Amino acid sequence: MPAYTVHEPAAKTGVPADTSRFAFVRDGFYFWAFLFGPVWMIWRGLWLVTLLYAIFIAAIGTALYFLKIGGGAHFAIVFLIALLVGFEASTLRRWTLRRRGFKEIAAVVGDDLESAERRFFSVWIEGAPAKPMAPAQTPQHTVMMPRSTVPDVVGLFPEPGNPR
Secondary structure (H helix, E strand, C coil): CCCEEEEEECCCCCCHHHHHHHCCEEECCCHHHHHHHHHHHCCCCHHHHHHHHHHHHHCCCCCHCCCCCCCHHHHHHHHHHHHHHHHHHHHHHHHHHHHCCCCCEEECCCCCCHHHHHHHHHHHHHCCCCCCCCHHHHCCCCCCCCHHHCCCCCCCCCCCCCCH
């Protein structure tokens, strides 16, 4: 089941954020970012990432040309860069959202984007007080776990020192 991070846009003081502008970013490999990296970046509005990618590819191409690297090695390097873009596409989107003032408020799991949105907003609405709240007072629930509370332990036991 895919995991999504939820990003809230910057809101004016005292005014709740527009829920239609919340961004959900899926963790995992993005096939279209791997196959058509620059086109995918432009489609998603990652302008600075696209510019940095173009500069990086031009520098790599120039270096390979002056080092007289063969076509097979050149293809392998470009393929590995495309693979890296496919794996890091969600990180690039999160970085761009953070630069635009979005704040990561939760992580939610769902079968697809629609079910993740439904799950997040059902919990978010339940925890909302009668009056509008400031964006920094987002309610926490077991369905959503902020990144700061994720344990650092990897393995079968959720907390260090627990008995088997």
